[in-house]
Amino acid sequence: MKITVRLFAKARELAGRERIEVEIPVSGRVADLKRSLVEQWPQMSALAKHLLVAVGTNYADDQTVLSPADEIACFPPVSGG
Amino acid sequence: MIQLTHDVIDYQSVTESVRSDQAGAVVLFLGTVREMTAGRQTVALEYQAFPQMAETKLAELIEEAKSRWPIQNAAIVHRLGRLELGEISVAVAVSTPHRRDAFAAGQHILERLKEVVPIWKQENWADGTTEWVHPGVNAISQSQPDQAPVQ
Numbered sequence: 001m002k003i004t005v006r007l008f009a010k011a012r013e014l015a016g017r018e019r020i021e022v023e024i025p026v027s028g029r030v031a032d033l034k035r036s037l038v039e040q041w042p043q044m045s046a047l048a049k050h051l052l053v054a055v056g057t058n059y060a061d062d063q064t065v066l067s068p069a070d071e072i073a074c075f076p077p078v079s080g081g
Numbered sequence: 082m083i084q085l086t087h088d089v090i091d092y093q094s095v096t097e098s099v100r101s102d103q104a105g106a107v108v109l110f111l112g113t114v115r116e117m118t119a120g121r122q123t124v125a126l127e128y129q130a131f132p133q134m135a136e137t138k139l140a141e142l143i144e145e146a147k148s149r150w151p152i153q154n155a156a157i158v159h160r161l162g163r164l165e166l167g168e169i170s171v172a173v174a175v176s177t178p179h180r181r182d183a184f185a186a187g188q189h190i191l192e193r194l195k196e197v198v199p200i201w202k203q204e205n206w207a208d209g210t211t212e213w214v215h216p217g218v219n220a221i222s223q224s225q226p227d228q229a230p231v232q
Contacts, residue, residue: 079215080194
């Protein structure tokens, strides 16, 4: 299934766009998304093990099951303040 | 009061928003754009947020602090966009009956903000390069043209 992922900060800079599409297995989990994302967008591989994923407005762990209807965001560690 | 803004932070109104006759203590923290970081000179910082999630997380931080300290009121305002040296990036104000709780709660909110709220800063260095700040991630070569490759 194809999901749309919103990117921020260095992830957005490396992809060159704010939203990307990533193909993952049906009923794929966050862990699948992280793996597929760097395969399909290799310019982000330097961030691979640091990427955080949010579904809606909450952080999602690797076991969270994703659906194409979810609002999914992906970004490196935060640095506000 | 929780707010993300591109405008200059009016920290007097942030402070007033938490004052109360029930609170003997008001603590205000102001994060400001600093010139020197590990020997490198900053000319500006650019802040970006995931606004919906950031506002949700800021509200959660205040609720979390209220569960630990007797907080009368708390306010967090974070600036976004380009900030010059000395400008205020974040204001956190907390009021409590007594001072120790106000200091502790204010510090807790700040530390948690830096860990979980989806806001990012990009360094604009004096040498003309830029660099997103991502704690735990080594600088990626694209924005560090003078960096020697690791053998």
